[in-house]
Amino acid sequence: MAEKSGKAFDFKLFRRLITYTNPYRLTFYFVGFSAILLAILSIVNPYLLRETIDRTIIPKDGELLIYFICLMLGVLFLDVITQFLFIYFANWLGQEVIRDIRVKLFKHMLGFKKQYYDQSAVGRLVTRAVSDIETIASIFSQGLFMIISDLLKMLAILCYMLYQSWQLALLVFVVLPLVVYATRIFQQKMKVAFEEVRTQVSNLNSFVQERITGMKIVQLFTREEIEYSNFKAINEKHKKGWIKTVWYNSIFFPIAEMSSSITIGLIVWFGGLKAAQGDEITLGLVIAFIQLSQILFRPLRQIADKFNTLQMGMVAANRVFAILDTDSKIENNGVQLLEKIKGKITFDEVRFSYIENEEVLKGISFNVEAGETVAIVGATGAGKSTIINLLSRFYEIDSGVISIDDVDVKTIELKSLRSHIAVVLQDVFLFADTIFNNITLNNEEILEEQVYQAAKEIGIHDFIMSLPDGYHYNVKERGAMLSSGQRQLISFLRAYVTNPGILVLDEATSSIDSHSEQLIQNATNKITKGRTSIVIAHRLATIKKADKIIVMDQGKIVEQGNHNELLQIENGYYRNLYEVQFADATE
Template identity: 35%
Template sequence: MHMVKSNEKLNNPKETINRLLKYIGSKKASLILIFVFCVITTLVSIFGTKLNGDIVDNYIATGNMSGLYKICIILIAMYLAATASTFVQNRLMVGIAQKTSSDIRKDLYEKMQHLPLKYYDTHSSGDLMSRLTNDIDNINMTLSQSITQLISGVINIIGMLIAMLMLSPQLTIIGLLTIPITIMGTRTIMKYTQPLFIKKQGDLGNLNGYIEEMVSGQKAVLLFGQEENVKKEFDNINKSITKSAILADAISGCMGPINNFINNLTYLVLAVCGGVFILKGMDISVGIVFTIILYMRNFNQPINQILNISNTLQGALAGAERVFEVMDENPEMDKDNSVVVDNLQGEVKLEKVEFSYNNDKKILNNINLTAHKGQTIAIVGPTGSGKTTIINLLNKFYTIDSGRISIDGKNIDDITMESLRKSVSVVLQDTYLFSVSVRENLRYGNLNATDEEIEKAAKLANAHHFIMQLEDGYDTVLSDNGGNLSQGQRQLLSIARAILSNSSILILDEATSSIDTRTEVAIQEAMVNLMKGKTTFIIAHRLSTIRNADKILALKDGEIIERGTHDELLQSDGFYANLYNSQFRSGLGI
């Protein structure tokens, strides 16, 4: 399992914010409407608060009850307008958040389709799923809940400050004295919580990776009696994410109570100072003091909201940075002069090919082989000798260190990956089937195939008989990875899918390893027709499947140590002969 160790520090928060703003900026019309409605809400709040002060001085103090009723009706109408405006803001922001997260999810998924196989070999699929789901959901939640607060908060702060200064500059300055204390306290708390939120997102990716791996390998867990160990490992990872989440949320949760305490002290100071000014005969009334306190409350509230949502923003930035990390990975790219080749004939040649995965140990060393059109080349050797690596290189899943691989005389580096892979059909040892019908799984090999062509391919692969025995035949919907089929049946469907692709090069990587001997005989008969006119590479541990190969290559430690036909290699009594005899002479009396 590839556990992803997360940094406990944002690498480039400014760049992450700018990239998020580019996504949000594409919804300019909705943002302008949100701004307009935020201004309306702020104006209603300013005038409504001013009217509250007027009620004290002009109606309550004078006993003008009829005027009080009228102004109360006006206030109710204003508050209803503010409520409607806030509803529209939130509705627009939800739409922006959903569209933005949808765009990010689309871009991330598209990028994942173009990442090299090496990236997936070194990253947990669960962690990638976490970035595609949890991290983007975190961004969506933050945008929908926080951006409107930020916009309306800034407008509120500016509007309330202007209103307070116009009403009483002295009390306004007194009220503003506590703002630096609030900001400094919040920045100090953020300094401690930021690493915790980043660690929380990384731990969540690890947890998803572990869950995905254990669910996929549950059968192995049960077979080897590892339930208790799996529980302990899950418990450790779960405790880690719980600890980081509790610490992050608990520490950031201190900001609200601390800010409220400072704000309440501010209102107390304003009330006392206002009373002193009134007693000294200054041009300030009870209504003005009351209005200033309300303005200050409305002024502090958005500041507190902005400071309090900083923990949410930190989590979103941590998730966004994880998403953008994948987006910034180098994709598979064709060379500038690569050409599309539609009709490759299948003349394959490897010349002095050398390759290593990590530039420290050579997996292939000085590989030379030629496969003429229509030939069958078998590759045998012990595990780790480099057999499957050759297949990966033929498909341009990896780039060779040195040497040359050509098809029909064209260097595969000069052929686009899409056209190259369309000319190569691969049947792997571990086949994968999608949770759709059998028919659609087979059509994956050729999206334009007709139903008749699908059935013909299934018959060639000897799969038609068992397909017809399924509940809905070719329309039977398979469970996850064909879990309602046997391993052999899944392999037969994979072979039929390869047949349907009708490519010029065929690769069988342990294609019959999960099929019983009787079925294997029938498959071999079908393969004879399938391989006619095609260049075929067979990787096999069961050497009975390659007796009729035109050429057999014996691979050991990344080098071809023997080559020849089955009979020639047996007569040489070398590595291949020993390998063959160890399988058949003792067990079958050959």
């Protein structure tokens, strides 16, 4: 979470953000030049208005009046064109910058450890990657350049006022500090308020995303009323965050409006008296000063609003950069590339903990020979799934060595390592896409013919072809159009087409319906044949056929051997487990 601060502006954060405009320097400079031109144009029309009144209207010179009107129209046209180019390219620059940041952020998140996602709410990450980055664009489109343009306009107007009449300018300067001070306080208060708003938006997104994803559980356990109450409470906090910003706006803008009106009144009073006395202050100058003061106070009022936009963008940038600065990557210092592997796996005194000083694996050692099928059994929390996560280097071990074909996995390039390991999980994740794309994961090297052939080999081609559109059937979000057994079959095929050297089945057969059970068993036999396989399963048939069974309890290996050997151990852990859990299946 971004640190809350009353600081009105974080220049260090701003400088970092500006570096993303480097590839678009020409556009950046053009927008800056447009801001300068708009500042100059802001004093040209009041000057022409003064000249028109003093030199044409009062002397009643009709020909010269037409000339000045044409000049004013020309300046107005130039101002409109400059405004158009300024606004368009400021927005264009903002979109280019956020595109680059979003791509960089997503690439960065792709390399995070699994542990990062274990500890981070999905809704918050979605907020950072989508709405927060979109808010950053407003820094360029409605914040930074607009503020610079307004400041330049104000500076040009103040200088011009002093040049034309120091007396009338002094009247403006008397009121100006009040507005400047109010603007400063307003900026500081809005900084804190918008940080609170972004926090509540993130909480709201996270809550809604989780409840929609888990709606089945909410309805099954009749939690609708409770979740509704929780949502109302979160929504109330979100509303209060916004109300705070509305409160500050409600105070500031009337003060700014009142200051502008007081200034105009002073100019009319003092300037009118001087003009009536035939002093150097003319009627045209008084009217020009009225227009100049309005132009001066308008950006001063708006600059606070634009600063709100800038603040929101800066808060969003701070949150996005916090993720970009997160060092949660698996160190990919390996240089070895595995062309082909035999599949020998060795764990040597491996220790691991998700939370420091709370070991999940307590110095385990075992060997899996190339081509062997090894089953890992044990109670929930024994460390079975942790082993396969460590094999693919989703987490870093605390100590010990994990090797494949006698090569330490830390010395293997990460992509090369994972390309030789295929995993079939119990909770199958399918994207909202076609079956074919879910199998190949858009890998262009895998051809349709290869997928068809692989599906026929493991016996699920007919099942896929029975679906509407066959391999091009869209399974919708998370594979909602398929049963759990059908999703599992797709995941088996996804693993099989990659032709992995090592196959991992993590409880892959625990949620299979009876109709799919035979297909799954045939697929399992086919894809495990001739390759190293690690199976975490409860089904008796799978475990009995394993070349070796590793029995785990509380992070330690308590027994190893094949099915028959382990059954011979008196009061053995596996034997007791077999008798309790698998006796009915045997009968």
